[in-house]
Amino acid sequence: xxxxxxxxxxxxxxxxxxxxxxxxxxxxxxxxxxxxxxxxxxxxxxxxxxxxxxxxxxxxxxxxxxxxxxxxxxxxxxxxxxxxxxxxxxxxxxxxxxxxxxxxxxxxxxxxxxxxxxxxxxxxxxxxxxxxxxxxxxxxxxxxxxxxxxxxxxxxxxxxxxxxxxxxxxxxxxxxxxxxxxxxxxxxxxxxxxxxxxxxxxxxxxxxxxxxxxx
Numbered sequence: 001x002x003x004x005x006x007x008x009x010x011x012x013x014x015x016x017x018x019x020x021x022x023x024x025x026x027x028x029x030x031x032x033x034x035x036x037x038x039x040x041x042x043x044x045x046x047x048x049x050x051x052x053x054x055x056x057x058x059x060x061x062x063x064x065x066x067x068x069x070x071x072x073x074x075x076x077x078x079x080x081x082x083x084x085x086x087x088x089x090x091x092x093x094x095x096x097x098x099x100x101x102x103x104x105x106x107x108x109x110x111x112x113x114x115x116x117x118x119x120x121x122x123x124x125x126x127x128x129x130x131x132x133x134x135x136x137x138x139x140x141x142x143x144x145x146x147x148x149x150x151x152x153x154x155x156x157x158x159x160x161x162x163x164x165x166x167x168x169x170x171x172x173x174x175x176x177x178x179x180x181x182x183x184x185x186x187x188x189x190x191x192x193x194x195x196x197x198x199x200x201x202x203x204x205x206x207x208x209x210x211x212x213x214x215x
Contacts (some may be wrong), residue, residue: 004034006044010055018098022049022106050112053103057119061126064089068130081131083173086151090158090169101159124148150176 012030013022020026027049031041045051067088068074075084093100107116124147135143154173158164164172 004036004040006055007059009034009036009041009044010052010059013052014056014096014099017102021102022053022099024048027052050106050115053106054115054119056099056103057123060089060092061123063092065126065130067092078131078133079177082127082147082150083170083177085127085130086154086173087166087169090154093158097159097162100155104155104159120148120152124151127151146180150180 009027009030012033013026015033016026016029020029027041027045028038030036031038045055064085068085071084075081106112107119121144124144127147128143133140133143150173153176154169157172158169161168
């Protein structure tokens with residue numbers, strides 16, 4: 001298994017996922033392409049295909065960071081930065097639309113709810129940190145909850161509308177961002193619920209983060 005890492009295997013899986021989904025079958029096919037045994041795959045993906053989905057999202061996070069850092073002209077302002085980061089993700093995801101659709105379907109299953117929470121939290125937190133967010137207490141949690149809604153809605157729209165061009169996507173994201181910017185103040189009970197929920201997600205993420213996230 002020399003010179004074959006998790007990212008290489010996930011990239012090999014992307015060839016098979018449109019036909020087989022994020023399944024053990026797709027993983028086994030990728031293993032055959034790379035001359036890997038079932039034991040090799042089990043060591044890198046201890047929870048099977050859902051581990052591969054988690055790695056795929058993590059790879060997308062890292063690709064977004066690199067692409068944003070490589071921009072010659074950075075967007076000005078938090079909202080413009082967030083929108084640019086979402087567009088970067090969608091542009092990079094274009095060749096893998098079916099794989100992302102399959103991943104969303106898998107993450108929607110009740111048994112995969114912890115992974116769905118973790119991956120979304122990490123992606124959203126990454127966007128806010130790139131945008132320069134230094135908030136604490138409730139602002140920290142509320143910003144991430146609101147952006148999670150914007151990003152999830154945008155991703156669903158993108159998957160369902162493959163013909164949507166760059167301008168339509170830009171307009172959709174802009175509308176969602178405007179909507180959350182005008183939300184009324186949240187009541188104290190809701191603030192506490194949001195804060196508690198995000199703390200639980202953070203603790204869960206810390207306990208279950210895979211090695212490629214912790215390293």
